[in-house]
Amino acid sequence: MPPQLPPTLRIHHAPPPSHKYRSLLATTFFPPGTEIATFANPLLALPDGPSMRTTCNYCLSTTTTSSSSSSGRALKSCTACKAAVYCNPSCQRAHWKAVHKAECKLFGRVREQVGKDWVPTPVRAVAQVLMLLKAGDQAVKEAFGEGGGEWELEGNVEEFRGEGEVWRDFELQATAAVVYAGLLEGEEMLGRAREVLCKIQTNAFNRLDADTGMAGIFLDAGLAMVNHSCVPNAFIGFDKRTAVLRAERPIQEGEEITISYIDNTLPKSARHEALKLYHFQCDCPRCKDDLDVYEVCQTSPDTPLNSFTLQPDLAKLRNPPIYRSRVSKAEIETIYKKWQALGNPEGDDEEDHLKLAQARWELCRPLVDARMWAVEPLPTTILQLATSWQSSYKMVVYALPLVCFLSTECDPFKLVAPFMPWRIKGILAIVKLLAVTGEFTASGALATRCTHEGLVGTLAMADQVSMCEALLRLAVHHGSVGASQDWEVLKEARSMLEDLESLVGREQESNLLRAWAKDPEDPEGAAFFENQVLRPINTLSSFAVEALEAMLSGKSLVKK
Numbered sequence: 001m002p003p004q005l006p007p008t009l010r011i012h013h014a015p016p017p018s019h020k021y022r023s024l025l026a027t028t029f030f031p032p033g034t035e036i037a038t039f040a041n042p043l044l045a046l047p048d049g050p051s052m053r054t055t056c057n058y059c060l061s062t063t064t065t066s067s068s069s070s071s072g073r074a075l076k077s078c079t080a081c082k083a084a085v086y087c088n089p090s091c092q093r094a095h096w097k098a099v100h101k102a103e104c105k106l107f108g109r110v111r112e113q114v115g116k117d118w119v120p121t122p123v124r125a126v127a128q129v130l131m132l133l134k135a136g137d138q139a140v141k142e143a144f145g146e147g148g149g150e151w152e153l154e155g156n157v158e159e160f161r162g163e164g165e166v167w168r169d170f171e172l173q174a175t176a177a178v179v180y181a182g183l184l185e186g187e188e189m190l191g192r193a194r195e196v197l198c199k200i201q202t203n204a205f206n207r208l209d210a211d212t213g214m215a216g217i218f219l220d221a222g223l224a225m226v227n228h229s230c231v232p233n234a235f236i237g238f239d240k241r242t243a244v245l246r247a248e249r250p251i252q253e254g255e256e257i258t259i260s261y262i263d264n265t266l267p268k269s270a271r272h273e274a275l276k277l278y279h280f281q282c283d284c285p286r287c288k289d290d291l292d293v294y295e296v297c298q299t300s301p302d303t304p305l306n307s308f309t310l311q312p313d314l315a316k317l318r319n320p321p322i323y324r325s326r327v328s329k330a331e332i333e334t335i336y337k338k339w340q341a342l343g344n345p346e347g348d349d350e351e352d353h354l355k356l357a358q359a360r361w362e363l364c365r366p367l368v369d370a371r372m373w374a375v376e377p378l379p380t381t382i383l384q385l386a387t388s389w390q391s392s393y394k395m396v397v398y399a400l401p402l403v404c405f406l407s408t409e410c411d412p413f414k415l416v417a418p419f420m421p422w423r424i425k426g427i428l429a430i431v432k433l434l435a436v437t438g439e440f441t442a443s444g445a446l447a448t449r450c451t452h453e454g455l456v457g458t459l460a461m462a463d464q465v466s467m468c469e470a471l472l473r474l475a476v477h478h479g480s481v482g483a484s485q486d487w488e489v490l491k492e493a494r495s496m497l498e499d500l501e502s503l504v505g506r507e508q509e510s511n512l513l514r515a516w517a518k519d520p521e522d523p524e525g526a527a528f529f530e531n532q533v534l535r536p537i538n539t540l541s542s543f544a545v546e547a548l549e550a551m552l553s554g555k556s557l558v559k560k
């Protein structure tokens with residue numbers, strides 16, 4: 001079947017000298033959070049090479065062990081190649097029909113030649129395309145064939161060819177794909193394989209899984225027409241084998257739809273470095289005026305949506321930190337470059353991790369002094385520490401102020417729309433830690449697990465169950481807007497909320513929170529949220545920086 005575009009979208013051809021070529025336009029108005037289109041029949045959808053034994057190779061649902069799927073059932077290997085795995089027979093049949101029939105023998109060749117049972121993702125993707133072209137697949141021919149048809153993908157081949165090292169790497173990968181696909185290695189075939197690889201690099205989206213972090217690639221000929229902006233009006237979410245394009249901001253009928261190909265909250269030079277892969281000069285407003293996250297947030301049409309969030313102070317979202325001018329944009333670029341150059345520690349040595357965290361924090365010092373919490377690399381530095389503390393016996397309680405801080409002082413400025421999946425994940429992180437501290441509080445163990453009196457006192461006074469319920473109501477509300485109903489994080493939030501609602505003896509609190517969730521202006525409900533949820537979360541958040549400073553300077557936490 002030739003590719004088809006959903007009726008909510010149309011293609012616009014930009015006249016020269018624009019290098020944009022084609023773009024996607026909306027055929028109707030989309031309010032923030034609404035679904036623009038789904039893409040359920042991709043040309044390519046594959047898990048990342050190393051995770052192909054723990055991910056269903058057809059529907060791409062993930063699992064943490066090789067022996068059990070997320071539903072508790074074992075993933076079954078293809079009996080012929082023993083490399084591709086599936087969560088059920090219908091996924092296996094569908095994959096066989098879609099591509100595995102052509103690629104199954106590839107894994108035997110790989111095993112024979114390099115002794116592995118997986119292939120790097122781009123190599124497998126190119127091999128799949130070459131085999132589908134050979135099999136005469138119509139949609140793949142239109143996207144990858146030569147002849148400049150309407151659906152032929154942009155490959156920026158000449159630009160890639162001009163990049164010495166990148167091109168040499170492409171040549172190696174293309175050769176491997178041809179060999180593993182069992183095709184004849186003539187110059188024509190190798191040339192075709194290189195071109196396919198250029199098209200995949202330019203048009204496939206990284207299928208980053210918000211639940212597991214595992215990536216893979218996804219390529220749909222229609223979705224591939226969407227251009228980039230560092231202040232996009234849309235974003236893509238993945239639900240197994242389907243990509244969903246959603247509005248991030250209001251989109252008018254006839255307006256171009258844009259997404260961000262990269263992490264658009266990084267400083268300008270880091271964004272441009274990441275965009276090099278796509279060979280164009282970004283001239284979006286964030287790039288033109290070198291706006292930082294606070295400046296983008298200030299003018300975002302989505303700011304009012306935050307009135308039902310953990311940062312409902314819209315004036316704060318519209319006013320950047322007062323000391324912001326103390327750190328110039330050039331200084332931020334330098335900090336970011338030095339921070340990146342620090343790299344990652346090898347191995348699990350605690351000392352090495354601590355030293356690196358100290359060096360990162362010291363580099364961020366000017367941002368800390370200017371209270372520019374949402375400017376990278378500061379939020380990532382805090383997130384890395386929060387993540388490692390969450391699983392540390394000694395530090396788990398101290399992770400709580402950090403995640404509260406990220407959800408109140410960093411995320412709302414970086415990702416203004418509250419339904420963005422990473423913001424919802426941040427809220428769930430608070431709930432999970434409150435479940436731990438709630439148990440410590442109930443069993444009397446809190447004071448022995450934490451020496452910070454302010455933290456212990458706040459938790460002792462707080463109604464941690466109501467805090468969890470309010471947070472879950474926020475997560476369920478925004479998760480239902482910005483993600484699919486099958487999103488694991490949303491399902492988890494729903495089930496936790498059900499458990500809390502069924503607790504006896506807290507009907508009054510639950511009723512107040514239900515009233516607040518239905519109408520955030522409800523006076524009693526709003527007052528309850530303000531006093532019992534927002535206030536303790538802000539207090540916890542206020543301990544984050546001192547906890548970080550104390551821990552990173554090797555002091556135990558000062559008693560307050």
Ligand SMILES: C[S@@+](CC[C@H](N)C(=O)[O-])C[C@H]1O[C@@H](n2cnc3c(N)ncnc32)[C@H](O)[C@@H]1O
Nearest residue numbers: 019020021022154203224225226227228278280
């Ligand atoms: C995924 S494709 C997008 C569709 C593309 N415009 C086309 O007609 O095939 C990515 C390529 O589109 C172009 N592109 C994307 N965003 C752009 C932008 N903001 N300005 C100029 N070109 C852009 C670049 O050539 C990039 O490599």
